[in-house]
Structure formats: structure tokens, C-alpha cells
Amino acid sequence: MTSGSGDEVKTNSLNNKEIARYSRQIIVPDIGVKGQTRLKTSSVLIIGAGGLGCPAALYLVGAGIGHIGLVDYDVVEENNLHRQLLHDEGSIGKPKVTSAAEALKRLNTDLKVSEFCCALESSNALGIIKRFDVVIDASDNVATRYLLNDACVLSGKPLVSGSALQMEGQLTVYNYKGGPCYRCLYPQPPPPETVNNCSDAGVLGVVPGVIGVLQALEAIKVLLGHNGTLGSRLLLFDGSDTQFRNVKLRSKNGDCVVCGTSPTITELIDYVEFCGSSPNDKDKGIKLLNDDERITAQELARKMKSDEKFVLLDVRSNGEFEICALPDSVNVPLSIAEKEIGLDMIKEQIVKIQHSSDHERISVYVLCRRGNDSQKAVRLLKSKLQDLSLNIKDVKGGLHSWTHTVDDTFPIY
Template structure:
């Protein structure tokens, strides 16, 4: 309040403001923490996930006692312990086209701390339709980036990224990993940008039409100018085709280029638990193949000796003549594991299309094995 840019008037603006944070993870946690400390009058947090132990190194708003509790609720509990003067709304459900537009109406500024393309496009569109300023940040590995959308006739997310990257071209934190402090830094900068917007800082002080790139390994902060609002943008252009997010098929838009649909219950392969796998393995099925499709870096950190490392992302590059040596004959059993049981399903589907008929997906991957049989295995 003593700062000349804020003063008493700025503090009152913070007190009267309402901010919605999408995601209570590595970016959303510090953003929520510090905005509440600054005295933002009302904060909404939406997240349908529950706290896991593997989250705690970077999602600092949660703790070990909250494992299994919804993240939005956990964040609310933490904030209310040190600032009971503000209002916290915990939305313990997933953001969807059916609820996004109505939810956004209530808030002044939106902070996107999500971690998947579908949500990012949905958040952008709902913010544009409601004429809300959107602060968007992301982090992976040693790097993070941040920009502000929809500020003073600036561009939106679709202006910069009208199409999703192709499947496999962009890694997630789960695949590539992230240094815990990187999303923390991005979350703090999101909070700073939010505060500047609320107190109506001059236009050139807000990261609109500029993108900040932070490299923690090199120790550099760089700000690049990005292209402005696009007349042809389907969200904010001269003739936007997206008038209501409920009328736009995000699954089709994102699924066509960004992501791969993970098969659920399937006739292409059989799900098998670790208990059943161990029982079968005790019978010494020497003809079976055991494949770990996690990225090589994860395999190097922790692995089960029985399994060979064949990263899922490398499978399309394997030559047909090498299949028998790597995966066995097409009628032999192939047991596939990954980190949590998602990429192993995709690997089963991939091999089925190559003619393999005896495929087993190990449910829960190595994380589930660690929970059941070896507490020393790190959650990665």
C-alpha cells in the first residue's frame, strides 16, 4: 500500500476484485497464495483433481495430510488458515463447455494454470466471449513462459496458436519433467500481472502482445513481442465463429491434432493388475515379452529388471523387420507398462494394429507398483 503505484486506491481495487484461477497445481498454487496475501477480495479456484504425493514438490499450497483431497478444496483450506478476510470459492469439478462461460461471468480476471491444450482453448474462448482478461502461463523442464491475452484489444490465445501442435510434438510435464521451482516462478509472475491489471497499470507495463520466456538453467528472462490481434481469428476476430463455447466441439478440434485418444476398456488388449501379473510371471512364461514404454529418462531413474525399455514415442520409428526381436512373435504374450497406465494402452493399440493379438496392459504402471510393493520407488 505504501508503493506509489498502488497506494490506498490500489489496495481498495484489489479488495474489490474477483479472480478465477484455472488449476491448483504448480502454477496455480503460488498464484493463489500470493494473490490472497495481497488482499484480492475474492478468489475462485477450479480443479477436479485430487492431491497426490508426487505433486507436493511443486504444488506448495498442498501438504502430505491433504493427499486424496480435491485440490481446489485443499487450496481453499490453506488460504483460509492465513487470511480469513477474503472469500475463497472452491469449484471441485472439471471445467467444461457446459460450465465455463457462466462461471467466467462472475470474475474480473482469469488466470490459466492448466496443463492441457483442450482446457487452454476452452479457457481462452470463454474469456473472450465474456470480455475478460486472461493471463496464461506454462512450464516444462527448466523453462516457463507467460503472456496476457485480451488486454486493451490485444491478441487472444487463438491469434497466436490457431491450430494445436501435432500429437507428440509437444511434451507434457509428465513426460519431460519439470523443475519444481519453474512453475512456481511462472505462478508468481501470473500473480504480478494480475495485480497490475487490477490496479490499472499503464498499458506498456502489462505483458500484452509480449511474451516472457524464463530459462532457469541459463538464468535468463527474455521478453519477445508477439503478433497482435488477428482479423481472421475465430474467437476474437472481425467475424468470430465461436459465439458460445457449448456450440464448439473441443474434443474434435483438439483430438484431430493435439492429442491421442487413450482407449479405455478395449477388445484390442486385456488390462491386468500387478497382482495378476506377478502370479503369471511366477509360472515363468519364457516366451512372453515385457516392455516398458516410459521415456528413457524415467526408465533410467527407476525400472523393473524384467522389462526392456522401448519408449512409446520411439515405436513408430522401429523397422518392421525388427518387430519379432523386440516384441516377439505376433501370437506370443506381450506385457506393457508405463508410468500410470495411459501410454501403455496406446502402445497396446499400436501393436494390435501391427498384428499382435496377445497384449496385456498393466494397470497403473510403475506408480501403482510402487504403491503396492515398493515404497522406495520414487513417484515421477
């Protein structure tokens, strides 16, 4: 016998369709009808519809969370598809929140999705966050982490924070049950040039997958008031040897400027200024050198066609050099160039050129992917090789600029 809506059991707030759909989960003692009902009436905000946000959203929606909010200003790119699995080839060029919302609604038509196709900023963060019960930080930059942290403290929301890079990931819950906030542990942002992101350092797609799914788990446990939540603990995942480790975090800092006993931050500040870096990793250019210490990709192209002899030093990693490289460039990764062995390799190249050139002053043009590491390398080499008569310059904008201004068939990654 089928039962219409009028015959549904009224003793709980799950309808028959929901009981059937979530039955395998409802019979878990930690969930039960009460827990499932709680999930249905709960809302989770996810900042970032990328490598962490996609799996987190997928599992939250699968679990029956009633309302998901997605914040992302970006559009889907081909290089996202190895890890951001709510998006597919047909979504390239679409806003990520639209693409993700469509995929999530295909999974669960009862879902309410709020799409915020914008950057999270000091002007909009509190207004968005207050509409949700739990916030998931699935962003990829320091400015957004501080902004989100402060906004969650000011709004009294738990913050499930995850990160992933290369083969490693991290996960914790801030501002939860008297535990620390992000600022308690990191009162000051790191220098912008020391921060790595997926775009520069890479990430194995599975790793944010693992962390994002665990973010969904923690968010669910927070909503259910479960005791085992990762508050005051940090989970470290090492994908290279498949190990999980838990470390106890320092407790809440009484002097914390946002969650301490006498906070000085009582409203959101300018986080780009505070961190010295922009949330948008695509324009994360640094400027360490003066203009007379740099040449453009077009100038390099002219020099390559001329008789001038010079060392073209590519300071990207070996793996990146393998992807693509300019002819006659020599690969000494920045991390090696900092060491004696790297400097010796570079000196060897300089000596080679000296033998074949009439010029007394040898030029070294330093190249990387986007023109950040090359500037660091120029600074380094100028100090380490100052006894040699050298003209060391970096190639502005690196290989990306080469593709854009010299040779559009040169691969971009």
C-alpha cells in the same frame, strides 16, 4: 494512542489495519493508496489450484486482492506436494479448492474466497467467469485452454495464461488491450498424442512456482491498468540456464473465429470434441492398436512364469526405468527407438532371444508407464522391423496396470 474504527482516516477507503498491513506495498509509486484500494475491491478467478494456481493465489492474497475464486475438480494427492505448496500432508484426499481456500484464509482473514469444486465446463464457465475481473489460466490441458479463452473473449475478460513443464515455463496475457487471444495464435488444437503434461513429462516444482508468481504479478498489473503488462508478448523461462526471454506475439487475427471481425463462435462449444482430448489427464488413454495387438498385464505375468522366450521392451525414459522396472525388461526409450541406434539395440535383443528359442516367430512385448507410448512403439516397430518375423504387442495399461492387477507392491508414480 490507538484509534478505533471511528477515528479512521476517511479520505481513502483503506482502514488503518490495511494501511499498516500493506504499507510496504502502498509506498511503491506504482501502487499507492489508489492502487491498493483497487486491489482490495478486485476479484481474480484462478482455474486450477495446482502448481501454477497455488503460488498465484498465495501472492494475490498476500497483495490484498479482495476476492479470489478457485476452480478445481481434483483432490490433493501426495505427488502434488512438491509444487502445489498451499496443500500439505494433512490435505491429501481433500478437494484442492477446500485445501487451498483454508490455507489462503489462514494468511488473510479478510479474504473472500469462492470455491468451485468442479470441472470448468461449457455449461458453467460463463456464469463463473462473469463474477470476476481477471482470469488466471493455471490449468494443465488443451481443452480447458480453449474453453477458457473463448469464455474470456465472450465475457470481455483478460486471461493471464501460464504453463510449466520439466524445466521450462511460459506466460502471457490474452485478450487484453487489443492483443491476440489464444485462438489467434493457435486456431487448431495440437493432435492429442503430441501433448505432454506434468504427469507424463514431469516438472521441477520451482518452475511452476516462478510462473505462478509472475501470473499474480500480471494479474495485479492488469487490475492497476499498468503499462508494462505482458499483452501481445510471450515470456519464456528456461530454468535450466535461468534465462527469461520475451518474444513479440503475432497481432490479433482479424479472421479469428472467436475474437475476429466476424466471429463464428458466439457461444461455448464442446471442447473435448474439438480438442480430441479430455481435461482430466488421469484418463488420457489413447487407443492406437486393435485388441489382437495387445496383451494384458496378467497375461504378461503368466508368460513371465512360462518357458516362453520373448523380448520385454520398456520404452519409458531412462530416468523412469531407474525408478522401477520389471525383471528382464530391456530399456529403449521411445525417443531412442525412433532412431537407427535404438532399432539396432532392439534387434540385438531379438537376435539374443532367437538363439535361445525354438520358436521361429519371436514375440516382443512393449511396456510403458500407462500404455500410451507402448502403443506408439508397437506401431513404429511394426513398420520398421517388418522384414523380421515378429509378434509385437503392447501391454495394455502399462506398469500402472501391472501394479493394479498383478503386483500391488510394485511402485506407482
